[in-house]
Amino acid sequence: MSLTETAKKENNKENAQHSKKQDLSSFGELGVNNESGIKLSVDQTKKINIAESNQKPQSKIKLPFEVLGFTPDRKIMIWHDGHLMYFSSTQLRSDDLGLLMEYSEQVKAEDVKKQIIEEARNKGIIEETSPIKMGIWRIKDKWLIISGKEAIEIKGTVVRDINSPIYDGSLLQFRRKKWLDIGKLKSKIGKISLAQVYEKIRKCVAQWCWKDENAVEFMTAVIMLIAFQQAMSWRPWIYISGETDSGKSLLLEELIEAIFRELVKRADKSTAHAIYQSVGNTCRILCLDEFEKSKNIPAIMEALKLMSRGGEKNQGTTGENELSFQVHHMPILASIYKPSTCLKDESQRNRMITFELTKPNDRTPPKLWTEEEGEDILTDIIAAVSSDWENIQKTADQVIEKTKQLNQNADQKVDDRTARNFMYISAILELATGNNYAI
Secondary structure, eight states: OOHHHHHHHHHHHHHHHHHHHHHHHTTOSEEEOTTTOOEEEHHHHHHHHHHHHHOOOOOOOOOSSEEEEEOTTOEEEEEETTEEEEEETTOOOHHHHTTTOOOOSSSOHHHHHHHHHHHHHHHOBOOOSSOBOSEEEEETTEEEEEETTEEEEEETTEEEEOOSSEETTEEBOOOSSOSSOHHHHHTTTTTOOHHHHHHHHHHHHTTSOBSSTTHHHHHHHHHHHGGGGGGOSOOOEEEEEEOTTSSHHHHIIIIIHHHHGGGEEEOTTOOHHHHHHHHTTSOOEEEESSGGGOSOHHHHHHHHHHHHHOEEEEEOOSSSSOEEEEEOOOOEEEESSOOHHHHHOHHHHTTEEEEEEOOOSSOOOOOOOOHHHHHHHHHHHHHHHHHTHHHHHHHHHHHHHHHHHHHHSOSSOOOHHHHHHHHHHHHHHHHHHOOOOOO
16 A cells, blocks of 8 residues: 555544544533433433432341341341341241331331341351350450340459350350349449358358368368359369268258259259250259269269360261360269279279268258348359459469479378369368468
8 A cells, every 4th residue: 555545544534533523512412321322411411420429328227136147057146135036048038027126118128138138247157056055154364154144244343244145256045044143243243252251151061060070161162163163274073972861962952052043953863965965065063963873874974074174075966067065064973972983993083072971960950041041142152253263263273383392392292183173172262261271
């Protein structure tokens, strides 16, 4: 192609572009909507833009419940009026949601459903295979106490109500029946000493006939500690033995249960599996009376071993997820005699602290507490022990160190397991009485 032809071609191209501009200008005050191809005037375009800019985003509906998140099997968890509810994400029907809230022209069922799903997605997945249940828990230097449908957090003398069933990323599980008057406890935090509580309980425990006179103070310390078992680094087995009518069952029923009420779990004729289910993930107080009559002693003993150091028992289910039971308990066993397996197995025997009762001879029966007195003692125990736990833990650790030092020059040495069995009991006694309880 010659230079002359090239120049003509370029000139024709410029003329075509100029003509196109003129064609567009012939529309006057018109513009083009590129997405739809509809021609709109500039004034119309401005009005639409202004309307869009003035349009407010849809405000969130105020739901009368809390959306917590969703489970691995895609069930949405909702907390409503103290109840935990599950809704499948594919079955958020208007009729079901209508049980929890009212609809109106402003509140549409479809909008509610969309908001619930969005909030569940934002909250994320909640693992519920190992929920936190009733009792007293030590979590990150704070106390979490769950009773009935209430929960509180205690740090030092500061008390905070927990209004959500999610705490520190874990699901809380509530019960209908409470074991503790939380309102009464709040009024006592920081106002009750270990010495005051110790003396009240000691006077009651002393009414039983103990073969060893030192058993009174040691059993008193056990009662003060038992509800705080989860916070202990080691948990001995408390074994109460004695002949018929020596008061073993009376001690469990009219002293332990009178104080701790629903927190006590009696598992007298149970199986190891049932024990895991009934006390796992709780801080309930496990009591096994007439233990020598149990048909499942070997399996139960193995379960109790796991509790001493604290651990997890996993059990399969028919679903995708297995069940997980956290156990960290200081069990109380009672019988006329110890089962033979306890006498043969060293690892069982050296976990036990034995308290032996004798049959009273014309002795006045124990004067038992009323329900109100038992409730007062319970709140006194929790207020005093929770406030002074750091000192209790520090003193317990010192007991171990003192025992090691004494063993260096002693002919009869105290083994480490025995020292750990008594470390928290000795700590309570030292702080409550001011006496030295090195083992």
